[in-house]
Amino acid sequence: MSVDEIDEMSPLFDAIYEGAKHLDLTLETLISEYGPGQYEMTIRYRNLMRAADDVIIAKRLIRTVARRFGTEAVFMPKPFGTEAGSGMHLHLSLADDAGNNLFADQADASLSPLMLNAIGGIRGTIGETMLLLAPFMNSWRRFASAMYSPASDDWGVENRTVALRVPGTPGKTRHFEHRIAGVDANPYLVAAVTLGAALDGIESKIDPGTPCTDEIGQAKAPNDLPRHWLDAIDQFGASDFNKRTLGPRFHTAFTKIKQAEYEHMALKVSAAEWEYYGFSI
Template sequence: MEIASHSGASLAEAQAFLERYPDVQAIDIVLTDCHGIGRGKSIRRHELESLYRSGRAMPSSMFGQDVAGDDVDDSGQVLNDGGGDKRCWPLPGTLGMQPHSQRGQVLVSMYNADGTPFSAEPRHALVRQIDKALAAGYRPQGAFELEFYLIDRERDAHGKHQPARYALSHRRSLNRNTMSVDEIDEMSPFFDAVYEGARHLDVPLEALISEYAVGQYELTIRYRDLLRAADDVIIAKRLVRAVARRFGFEACFMAKPFGQQAGSGMHLHLSLADGTGENLFGDRADGTLSPLMLQAIGGIRHTIAETMLILAPHLNSWRRFASVLYSPASDTWGIENRTVALRVPETPGSARHFEHRVAGVDANPYLVAAVTLAGALKGIEDHLDPGPAAEGNSYGNTRAAHLPRSWLDAIDRLDDSEFVRQVLGESLHQGFVAIKRAEWQRLAIDVSEAEWDLYGFVI
């Protein structure tokens, strides 16, 4: 039976895809969980039109799982309502072909039987904040930057993970080569394949640089509608991982895979436009910064302590803050200053916006965008003053006393936050906290090799 799509997807999109790619025999349908991990299944070609006509049933318990896919009983999503399925619908504009695997791919979103959004899904939390912004006359625009490492499958002589060999020459670099164009050339076969995949998947990948560590790179994504910008991250990360496997190495999106090297962030660039598309964060006629943008920054500074678990959701996320190297664990802001949390790039005039630099690349982009936009809207509603801009190197500043000091502290802060509860909704807030507590407990009882090395036979 055909049902009106709750996601707004059109059967014509599926039919156009099948006509354009007559040789594609399978399509991955991807539902993004609380961690930003894609869960779902691969369907056959003849099932695609059915997906668009009547959706696809999948278990809602996927939103009650930890990163390993294990159920967390206290999440409120495990065997809820007898463990029945909810219906997932394809998201418009996300159906594309993966040339590296010759399979299609489409993102899906989960809905209740009555067509209402499933409350524990992170993407719906972002949609609610965008709807709130639209009701106030603002159209959120954004883009993400993704930092990541390419890792060799072969470990070094000490059994440690190491950067991948170059795709072109198969040499191994031991130098940072920050922003080296030759470094990019050495990896060009890999990145050429990534850009080709992005073209088929309609992800507007733009600049590529060699980052501040051996084997670390950064991809930027074109500025556009904030919801689609978050979708872009999900598609781009899956694309980079899949292509890396086919080149014999792995893509690593941990926030801090190497303790002595730079961490990997996921910087969010954000602005608000009016109904005509004009940037409301653009400079005033006299060249001064937009009061609206300053209020938005004030709102994020006001709420950032409560949202740190969203920005740094895993134990490893907090290792990124142990070294302040381009990883601001603060609520500072400034103009063209990369040592602050909220940076206003030197793009004057109508292109003005700000960059939120705290989130790690391991964070869920839907949740990061949701709490960032919510903080910005609160700042505008309450006319919050961001305070003076930071000058010079702010890494040397003592971490603000109101910010969480640890992962567990961040879990407690988010658990107690009425602001985040309202942004996420009761079900997602409860589930996310429960999952993070279970993950903390799982790692708290594990004894690491580092502990053996430091304490094992000397105390």
């Protein structure tokens, strides 16, 4: 997007920033991203529940303001098949009662064992929680191209190809980023399973394994993550972790809703199917 095009959007952006002030929304940046008409929104960190609230408030604010300017804000993770998708990246740190960062680097500048255990716990549950990270059929189109959308369960330091990234920040502000969820994911559910898995990892001292050093364009090692929406529904439904973390009633209800949604969507014949197969087979 050119500078002139961004400048044309400034009245809309100004209105969003002004609305954020009135809503106590700590909106830090709203900038142009990789795809056409795509923007990245950064919300300042707060406690996990309030951070989830902020995501919902921000979406409502942006959608309302956009309509007043004669446009529509779209929060589909993959509105255009050949363009970059949109994610919801969650940055996590852990503080004690005094506000000290428990994920801060060790005295010898090594990564915190507590943070590594949290990463290990999350790594072990990514497959069974994928239905919450990618809850709709369109969610899975985002993983068709691995560019900026990690369909993996690996971790690494300052590596944007991985699922769980430790940014190269100063040691005292150390945290990690969960990069799989799409912009369509429910932030409360993502927060619940992410926190639950991290705490399990800390309690059980789970080793996260060797960090990934692959770069963009290099082949990833195979993993056991679900490859499509139905596979994710099956793994979610069979998960004891999800049942324990979310409660058996919610776990059962959500599984059945998604099974019914899949069956409904499976009956929809797309225009692309007619184009490819309608009169050629």
